């Protein structure tokens with residue numbers, strides 16, 4: 001599942017491709033949005049919030065897309081005549097004269113009034129991809145929400161989007177490894193929740209801003225624990241382990257070092 005860094009990249013891709021240009025094509029293949037048409041409108045930019053994307057238009061509407069497990073937006077040069085793009089995985093097509101943005105495998109697609117965005121996102125915690133003073137405020141709020149989650153494992157709370165928005169299994173693993181905290185350590189035994197979120201936000205920001213050759217949201221592949229089961233821990237040499245975390249039916253993999261991340 002894409003995490004905050006990938007969503008920030010996708011927001012930048014959509015902004016770069018669509019903003020301030022008149023749309024010549026708008027094709028939303030989703031029941032609740034099938035009647036909406038952005039042809040003739042201009043996008044004023046796309047922002048990410050956690051795992052959500054908000055593409056805003058000059059008529060006060062926003063296209064909201066969510067990537068779920070496999071969703072992605074890709075940009076390609078607009079062709080003449082237009083490509084049909086009939087593949088079932090294609091859920092949305094937005095094009096200017098120059099660029100065609102194709103949303104594939106999207107898990108959610110809705111059109112709303114831009115002024116209603118806050119209501120749409122009201123179930124989410126603060127956005128860890130915020131920047132500057134907004135990031136400071138987001139970290140304060142995330143730490144407060146985390147500390148209130150007593151009796152739950154730290155890893156499960158990091159994944160909880162209502163506590164803070166943006167962290168998935170990669171940054172859960174990488175953050176806790178850096179702080180030498182087991183994903184199963186209880187929240188009340190974590191000494192500095194704000195430092196955890198600051199680390200997660202910094203790692204995601206670094207990934208989001210790293211140069212990329214593909215510009216499709218692919219992430220740099222440098223992790224210390226995620227996806228490294230059985231390989232030696234870079235700190236102590238113990239084989240990295242993986243176990244499930246989270247409530248039953250919502251379990252996610254948590255990679256960790258059983259030796260240097262004590263519970």
Ligand SMILES: [Zn+2]
Pocket residue numbers: 233234235236237238257258259260261
């Ligand atoms: Zn270790």
